[in-house]
Amino acid sequence: MAAAATERRKRVEGEEKEKKIRRSGADLGLEPxxxxxxxxxxxxxxxxxxxxxxxxxxxxxxxxxxxxxxxxxxxxxxxxxxxxxxxxxxxxxxxxxxxxxxxxxxxxxxxxxxxxxxxxxxxxxxxxxxNPPLGDIVAPQLSNEWSIATDDGVELLFDDGTKKNTITWTVDSNGKLNGQVWLLFGLADNVNSDGAEVIVTLTNNNGSRELSATDSFWTDNEQRLLNSTTTTNSTIPNFSPHGDKDQPFAIKLGADLPEGKHSISVEIIEQGDPWVNHRTYNWNLIIVKEIVQV
Known part of the structure; x- marks a missing residue:
């Protein structure tokens, strides 16, 4: 019995020593x-x-x-x-x-x-x-939507808003968009939208011509703009959603525009930092005569 117990104790001690050897960092390749x-x-x-x-x-x-x-x-x-x-x-x-x-x-x-x-x-x-304030490499862009409005001397009537780059306006049998026709849009910039040069060109059957903005349009028609609607009686776009940070533009395209395609080019040029920034929008106003069913 004593011999067996001694043998068992030696075997246990040997196993413990072997475990310690297996767990040592040196045998596992670990540096001290x-x-x-x-x-x-x-x-x-x-x-x-x-x-x-x-x-x-x-x-x-x-x-x-x-x-x-x-x-x-x-x-x-x-x-x-x-x-x-x-x-x-x-x-x-x-x-x-x-x-x-x-x-x-x-x-x-x-x-x-x-x-x-x-x-x-x-x-x-x-x-x-x-990017600002250390640089400016992007020209001003549309702050919201662009729109066409007609002014008959009493009210302003806007297009129906279903557009991307083209507005189609259906007129009566006389084939003209009656009244003064205005292009309206706003520009937003991360520095100053009023520091850009905006060149608007209208091209139609009468050729091409540059148009200038009418700054007084917004103050002269402030109340009428609040009461204006579109051809579908919906509210008009907000051309300055960012308030004073945006610059609204009103360009008179003409009066009693005839049916056909009127192409509008808006070129924006701004002295950025370090480049001259450019952006161009190309829009179309298509005036079509209403088809009268006989």
Whole structure:
């Protein structure tokens, strides 16, 4: 009995020693933890992060204030491709600037992380640098809808609102859109919509001609605009949904326009930063005669 108990105790102790051996870090290929080396690696990673951020900031500023002003709007791809491909310089910059004691902690994973940091930092910086207040690369755009209105001296009557780029207006047998015909729209911009040049051109059977805006239209017809409706008795569009930030335009197309197609071109030109911003809208007013059933 005593011999069996002794044998069993030795076997249990042997198994426990074997478990300890199997659980040891050395046998599992784990390196012993070195606090000093770990602290040095953390310091190297921090220095690398700030080095990449500084490099990306310099690249972003060069893109915005050196490359961008000398690049046309048709070749804007280079503004992103060139700065992003600059990430291939990151390892060489590390090797040039940092001492050897930090370089020994860098691996392929370091360069992958640096590449992602450079990419997303550049995208964020470029977004900030090309938008107000640091830049302006977009011309003013429609604040809401454009519309056609007729003025017979008593009331303003607007189109039915079922349009995208074309308004079709059915008239009676005389074949004319009676009264004064107005083109109405509003412009919105992220800087100042009133700083843009707006050129409106009307083209029809009588040729092409440029038209100017009538600024007094909105004050002269303020009350009538509140009471105006469309041809389907619905409410008229709000041409200045953002209040004073929008600039409304009223252009007189003519009086008693004949049936046919009247093409309207609205060209918007604005001195942005750093480019001259352009935007063009092309609309059509088609006047058709009502078919009378006999």
């Amino acid at each position: 933890f070195d606090p000093a080396k770990y602290a040095e690696k953390e310091k190297a990673d921090t220095i690398s992060m700030w080095l990449v951020l500084t490099f990306t900031l310099i690249v972003s500023l060069l893109m915005r204030y050196v490359l961008m002003p000398s690049t046309s709007e048709e070749k804007t791809d280079i503004l992103y491709l060139l700065p992003l491909t600059a990430m291939i310089l990151i390892p060489q910059i590390h090797r040039t600037i940092l001492p050897e004691k930090y370089l020994e902690h860098f691996t392929k994973g370091t360069w992958v992380k640096a590449g992602f940091l450079h990419t997303f930092t550049f995208l964020a910086m470029s977004f900030l640098l090309v």
